[in-house]
Amino acid sequence: MSKEKIVINGEEHVIASGKNLDDLLDILELEKRSIAIELNQNLIPKSEWVNHIVKSGDKIEIVQFVGGGF
């Protein structure tokens, strides 16, 4: 089975080929509410997660709300 080498939040990860962004959240066991994803610096709306297949070299940012004032 082929693999894809990607960077998520600055860390290298290797995942199976053919996975989309929604699959990726399942693989990472992440809660899907109140998060946002950037793929190669482009914001990907939740409704389009399933349309983006993750490929080697992709840089992904997954963010959430945390405590912070200023």
Place this chain on the structure above:
Amino acid sequence: MENDTWSVAGKVFNSRLIIGTGKYKTYEENAAAARASGAEIVTVAVRRVNLTDKSQPLLTDFVSPKEFTYLPNTAGCFTADDALRTLRLAREAGGWSLVKLEVLSDQKTLYPDMEETLKATKVLVAEGFDVMVYASDDPVYARKLEDAGAAAIMPLGGLIGSGLGIQNRINIRLIVEQARVPVLVDAGVGTASDATIAMELGCDGVLMNTAIAEAKNTVLMASAMKHAVIAGRKAYLAGRMGLKRYADPSSPLAGLI
């Protein structure tokens, strides 16, 4: 006084106090302080999800977006582009467009970079955001931000996290007098009297974080701030007495024995 509400971006609020969610020891303590403060809006940061330690508590589980209106901020952003990127992500994560923009200039003072701030405000307004803008206490820039479509102007009372209080009352007053959008003092408040002063100057509200989070008893200070903001607001509406250079007795002079 019963219906002394204020509104931003079409939403009506009763509390004129907005509090931050940083620097608390735990999210539990943060939630308790938020409730004691009576705040309806809390400002929150946007950061990377922790992929290695998923057992870490989530802000949303304690200070729930169902209980409080989240005001995502751009804390830590030093360019307009970084701030824009952060707020676009925030809008996607939260699903609402009310945000707090701050573009900082210098690590030591965390003073806002007003040129970059104005630039980012214009882009955000064009993209449909409702932008509350952290700004210097400069009435000229406050007007420019308003003309650019800012939903609220948030001039600093003092430097972020300094607790030095309202340093330039005249400027805050000038900004309030000219503004057609809400003005909220943001940063500088150290204790309850500072919040009262901000409100006595006619501000629509106050945003604070460290003054509560770094108090010895955070929940008690949160309650003090709630009352301080209400006191200042009422005093502003009541209209204070004039200042006099000499004494003016409060008891009648007639009938003295």
